[in-house]
Amino acid sequence: MKKSIHCVLALLLTFTPWLAQAALNVVTSTEDIAALTLAIGGDAVKVKPLTRGTADPHFAQAKPSMIREVYQADLLVVVGAELEVGWMPALLQSARNDKVQPGNPGYLDLSTAVTLLDKPSGAVTRDMGDVHAAGNPHYWLDPNNGVLMARGIAQRLAQLDSAHAKDFERALASFEQQAQVKIATWKTALAPLAGKAVMSYHTSFVYLANAFGFRIAAQVEPKPGISPSAAYLTQLIARIKEQQIGVLIMEPYYEQRSAKYLSEHTGVRVAVLPQSVGATEQIKTYFDLFDAIVAALKNTGAV
Ligand SMILES: [Zn+2]
The missing domain is CATH 3.40.50.1980 (Nitrogenase molybdenum iron protein domain)
Structure with a gap:
């Protein structure tokens, strides 16, 4: 009996490193975030965007396939600042995945990683149109913010998968280096x-x-x-x-x-x-x- 328990323990120890290496399931609200996550996460992540870059991200319908993705996610990364306010809350509720609920480590709102512009000074009312109290949510269109987003993603991936922390760090460094060169070219x-x-x-x-x-x-x-x-x-x-x-x-x-x-x-x-x-x-x-x-x-x- 004792022997067999030892055997099981030995087996578990053998397989634990393999288990730790299972790719993290990352679900993102947009393809921009998916691309950034893939650039940092590489083989250590499986990334699925919930919306396509051909569509207006202000609107989306919580389809059953999306509910399934969020249900299976280890990490959900969103633009935030109310960009997805019309569809994400319902999706999160239907998916019933505690891991990725706001406030938990499996939920990452990248708007907290950048400085938002157009913060309304007074109260926001409906007749102002699609104005968001937190500020303008289209921040990924500044490549300097892309670097901040990549940093936020790298940090969270390392927290959820510490075995690959060094890989994420390396990928981030290379991303930042490329970004510097690219930004200079675009500026010119x-x-x-x-x-x-x-x-x-x-x-x-x-x-x-x-x-x-x-x-x-x-x-x-x-x-x-x-x-x-x-x-x-x-x-x-x-x-x-x-x-x-x-x-x-x-x-x-x-x-x-x-x-x-x-x-x-x-x-x-x-x-x-x-x-x-x-x-x-x-x-x-x-x-x-x-x-x-x-x-x-x-x-x-x-x-
Ligand atoms: Zn907008």
Whole structure:
């Protein structure tokens, strides 16, 4: 009897290192976070994004497949700052996985890793449109924030899988090094935009503007999440002329009629920019995203 217990113990000890090496199941709200997690986690993680980069991340439907992913997750990583407020709470409730509930180590809100812009000074009311009390949630569009996000991910992965902590550290160092080189290249490419007034469709590009030194002078949406009326477009035509706005940047998932109309009446160049990893098939990594943004701005003659 004693002998067999020893045998079982010996077996367990033999297999424990193998058990510790089982890949962590990481579920992310967006493909951007999935790409960052894969860059840091490598073979030690299995990553599944809940939404596609081709879709508007403000909206998603909690499908049964998503509930299953969250149920099986060891770690759930979200953009936070209320970006997923329309669908994540219901999903978390249906998935019934304690590990990934807010407040537990299996839940990581990356908005806590960065400094959010556009924090409303007063109370937030519904008639302000899609305005978030915590600040603007589109922060992944500043590559400097991408570095902070990668750090947050590396830290949490190390906490959940200490056996691979050194690997995560190494991957993070290499990511940061690459980011430095890349950011310098993108800055050079976008230098012609520095100091310029640019219009955006939604409030999503303030971080990109901040990173590369241009200014979002106006938005096509009168309020975030609200599309413009004909009367409002007429006002915008005047503003584009007054402020000499040369470029209008927007995500592929918004209606393009308003932008076309503004362009016809003012000559403003419309640049449809990918906003996320996965927005096109070619954009597979976080660095690919900014390469594609720069390419899109070049193609429209904005830089
Ligand atoms: Zn938004």
